[in-house]
Amino acid sequence: MDATLNPERVVEFFGDSFEKVATYADELAVQGEMRGLIGPRELDRLWERHILNSAAVVQYLPSSGTIVDIGSGAGLPGIIIGCMLPEASVKLIEPMERRCTWLSEMVQEVGLPNVEVLRGRAEEFHDAFEADAVTARAVAALDKLSRWALPLLRTGGEMVLLKGRSVADEIEPARKVLRKFKCSEPEILSAGTIVGVETTTVLRTIRGK
Incomplete structure (x- = not known):
């Protein structure tokens, strides 16, 4: 675990899911660079920058139903969501x-x-199922992500994305696709995890009819 983190706080935050999250984090630390999943400079900050950053979105996701992670890559946040x-x-x-x-x-x-792994692009699954929530982390700008994600959602389903601090600048270019799916006004939320770790920026909108 990152030297800067308090292990007890991390264990307390994850609760019953800690062992599963830790198993995944250990595998990512050992194999991630070799398999081209994370860069070498990420290893010292793996928990803070990736594991906890991904876990921050969970508080804004439903605890049951179908949740889709687009462009899951190394499994961030999808594997973490599955654990929690x-x-x-x-x-x-x-x-x-x-x-x-x-x-x-x-x-x-x-x-x-x-957890189920589906190989393909999001567009290939637009008619395959209806999700209660769709998320993504570091995949694309909001206008492009919205075109991929919103058709996957049921009416009333939520698009809940981990984004950078400049996400407000992405909303206007995405207005056309958001209107097409009658989405609610996007909310920019601050998602915290444990004391001393930087909060994560989350954008959330609800699909209309």
Whole structure:
């Protein structure tokens, strides 16, 4: 775990899901750089910058139903969500085969029967199911992400994205697609985890009819 973090606070934050999250984090620390999932400079800040950053979105997600992570990559935030929300059905959409292989390995290694890996682009699944929530982290700008994510949602479903601090600048270019799906006015939320760790910026909007 990162030297700057208080281990007791981290364990307390994750609660019953800590062991599963820690198993995943350990595998990512050992294999992540070798498999092209994270950069070498990320290892010293793996928990703060990636694990806790991903976990921050969970407070804004439903505890059950279907949750989709678009462009899941290394499994951030999808694997973390699967660990923390065992009652939810979590679908990880990822187009790259080698990343899907990694994700499938982690589902088995960590023990996540509620998580399914789907290889392909989000657009390929627009008619496959209706999700209660869709999330993504560091994938694309809001206008592009909205075109991918919103068709996956049921009416009343939520798009809940981990974004950078300049996300407000992305809203206006995305207005056309947000109006198409009759979305609520996007909210920019601050998502905290443990004391001493920087908050994460989350954008949330609800799909209308």
